[in-house]
Amino acid sequence: MRHRPLKNQPLSLQTDGRLSLFPVGCGAAFSQTLGNNNWLVLKGETSLLIDCGPKTPPRLRDCMVDPTDIGYFLVTHSHADHIGGLEEVMLRSRYIAHKKPALILEDDYRDTLWHESLRGGCAYNEVVDNRFLELEDFWQIERPCKRADLPRNAGELDLGTLNIKLIRTNHLPEQARTWQEAAYSVGILIDERIFFSGDTKFDPELLAELDQRFDLEAIFHDAQGFTGGLHASVEELSSLDKGLRSRVWLMHYGDDWYKHTAMIEWAGFAGFAAEYTYLDFD
Template structure:
């Protein structure tokens, strides 16, 4: 299984990074974890064919995590000529939020005839969902976004991959990360503790509790990027747009 970082930036383009999106290629499926507004640009840069994507797993309904879906829709219809279903999973209300966003950007885009089915699946707290051979379990975290936000824990190809989404520290993160082959953690600040975002000092203070084999730090703000030289590289990897990780 291979993870490619399409975008690892925050909402503000700190460090010229694209917004959050990860592509995972596994035996049974190729899927995205989040689809920020710049995701299609990142996919084109990296040669990732949008038609290869079976599922988009969305952590929460902020634009830098799901705002790229309208562009994925119009690309599928007008450029990539998609013909097979695309599944989008996310918090309660994701289909309505998507439709509102897509119609604001491209009127009639959700009502126009298309050659593929767009399927929405809503999360239920801690209830595993299986899509195209990938099992994902959502854990509610803390990041107000108009619908419950989730950390996601994936089981595929006998491996475990987990992602915090955006959140302040909540104890459930140790359950999300435990024994994961790769744990992706947002790290917006270096030592400023916020209720809705993680910082490096808090992550590091809880490192043993996380219990993951490898930890990848992502979603860094400008202040965190300036302090990134202080990150313990024996414990953590730092995400960069375009990097690939074998899991």
């Protein structure tokens, strides 16, 4: 994996065919200095934005990218730092860009996302055929196919030459002991090479199974500085096998991340993922 800082140039939504990840932000939900932990996945002419918090549309424009030009959107779960910018994308797409971007969406999450989060700000802007707007008026819905042979009944979808698999995670509520008890939340397996955790409690069994099946090149994992609550902690992640830990890049971290640099190096993690930096995979 190679790192390329964006520097003073427009962010490109295309690559020469290789897989590239671009963190628009790496910050935890309450970070004041970092962007929302929302990432672009780029391969050839395919562009996929994983999550879209309220800070992400203006950050994309700072990179000289109109969010409505992104080909695909994927939501891992319904916390505001992951969906708070979707309403802007929806309204700009319909009323300014006059296009319908693609939203990757599993059927069992559709009603939760629309009725409990997005409907109030989007449905009542106009009446079409004697009805208010629906989610499908804003998005072209792309539905993953179920893969019962993979961990947690994964959903799979090909986007051009890019393959993604949605893997259920145990993020919330805090009291949920297993992913079956938890509200909808997913991590993303990218081209069977990279695992992007989304938000999740510490789940070493899932990481071990995915690594055994796919021999992962890199894991981008959310990490908090204390143990407990809704996220994996650095202390918990430090208990992973050394070989696995050396491929873990930490994301979704707090404003005080730099205070933990020495400990992260001592524990043998790959490091902290950096905002506004291309991560290229040959």
